[in-house]
Amino acid sequence: MDNPNIVTCTAPVNIAVVKYWGKRNEELILPINSSLSVTLHQDQLKTTTTVATSRSFQEDRIWLNGKEEDITHPRLQSCLREIRRLARKRRSDGDTELDSIGLSHKVHICSVNNFPTAAGLASSAAGFACLVYTLAKVFGVEGELSCIARQGSGSACRSMYGGFVQWIMGQRDDGKDSLAQQVEPESHWPELRILVLVASAEKxxxxxxxxxxxxxxxxxxxxxxxxxxxPDRMVKMIEAVRKKDFPAFAEITMKDSNQFHATCLDTYPPIFYLSSVSQHVISLVHRYNKYYGETRVSYTFDAGPNAVIFTLEQHLPEFLQAVQHLFPPKTNGGKFIKGLPVNSAVLPEELKKAIGLETMSNGISYVLSTKAGPGPCVVKDPAQHLLGSDGFPKEML
Known part of the structure; x- marks a missing residue:
């Protein structure tokens, strides 16, 4: 058996602050509106994918989070087909470097997330971005990849970049102009902090x-x-990000989240993604901001009950205390705050009174503290490969 060609990459989760909801073309995943997101740091949330190619592989195969899945899934096939097409095109254009890559070889793909899948934490975005990025590295494909990632999962196109990213809806029927663009890199707004309040890790x-x-x-x-x-919201949001205008950024983020969930309620029959815990978080944020007479904290919710909180570094310790006050953590030894460390703070009694909400014990299972982070990257250390030298998954830990 010949040694397989093995590449491992990681890709981030992104959280939309101007939401994508609705397609004008199901097959190509073309959205009915543009959207904008913040890429979360991979130290806290990421997908890792290893791709191996070998002459001896009989068929394409994929393993996700420890178990083999159906490789014939149409969206997976779209991504594989498109990357192979571009690789063949490069070779026919006379790129001699590609002669060493077996374009006809089958692939083995192994992918793991370090966070719960299908819990409203954009696992498909990170997953398809990572798949496309890794396949592109294996097959020597360069250039615009967000259009391909989009065909796996719409929001995956935004996970192809770090920092602040817009997905331009485009006008063409073939989708070639529906792609992601970085608005600002992750280094642009270092004071911005993000908390993911995990209300439930259920599907x-x-x-x-x-x-x-x-x-x-x-x-x-x-x-x-x-x-x-x-359209107007996108213009204002890009301006708020560029100027690092937190009150404007926060207000648009909350209004857009509310409108997205109003759209879900306006759907027939209605869809409820928010839980009583989610509603409690919304009340907490508005009462906290009202107490200070300024917008210090904002929330957004995707298609699930988990709140994503944006705030500035200086307000983070106190707001996290407010969260712990309202949602007393279980004392079963598990860490309540994961990710980036947060300084401790004391919650003023007047603020507790101003919040004035009933406590909900066990409402939040844990809080993940993170910040904006970079786009996909190659993992250099071969020890990190998820597939062994035989091209099959190493023992899943």
Missing amino acids: KPVGSTSGMQTSVQTSCLLKHRAKSVV
């Missing part, structure tokens, strides 16, 4: 794909939002 009751389809078919608000609200 969502309604998946994003089917939820979107129903919304597109039945929601009038969805059409109004795409046509009359989002």
Whole structure:
């Protein structure tokens, strides 16, 4: 058996602050509106993918989080087909470097997330971004990859870049102009901090794909939002990011999250992604901001109950105390705050009174502290490969 060619890469999760909800073309995953996201740091949230190619592999195979999955999934096939097509094109254009790459060889793919999948934490975005980026490295494909990642999962195109990223909806029917662009790199706003409040790591009751389809078919608000609200919101959000204007960034983020969930309610039958814990977090944020008479904290919720909180570094310790006050953690020895360390702070009694909400014990299982981070990258250390030298998964830990 010949030694397989093995490459390992990692890719980040992104959180949309101007949401994507609804497609105008299901097959190519073309959105009905543009969107904007913040890429989260890979030290806290990432997908790792290893791809191996070998003459001796009989068929394409894929293992996700420890178990073999169906490689014939149409979206997986789109990404594989597109990368192989571009690699063949480069070779036919006379790129001699590609002669050593077996374009006809089958691939083995192994991928793991370091966070719960299908819990509203954008696992498919990180997963498909990582898959496309790794395949591109294996097959020597360069250039615009976000269009390919988009065909795996819409929001995956935004995970192809770090920092602040817009997904331009595009106008063409073939989707060639529906792609992601970096607005600013992760180094642009170092004071920005992000907390993920994990309300539940369970699977969502309604998946994003089917939820979107129903919304597109039945929601009038969805059409109004795409046509009359989002274009202006995108301009204002990009300006807020560039100027590091936190109050403007925070307000647009909250209003857009609220409108997205209003669209879910306007869907028929309605879709409920927010839980009583989510609603409690929303009340906490608004009461906290009201107490200070300024917008210090903002929330956004994707298609799930987990809150993503944006704030500036100086306000983080106190707000986290407010979260712990309202959602007393279980004392079962598990760490309540994971990720980047946060300084301790004392919650003023007047602030406790101003919050005035009932406590909900066990409402939040843990808090993940993170910040904006870089886009996909290659892992240089061969010890980090998820596939062994035989091209099969190493023992899953």
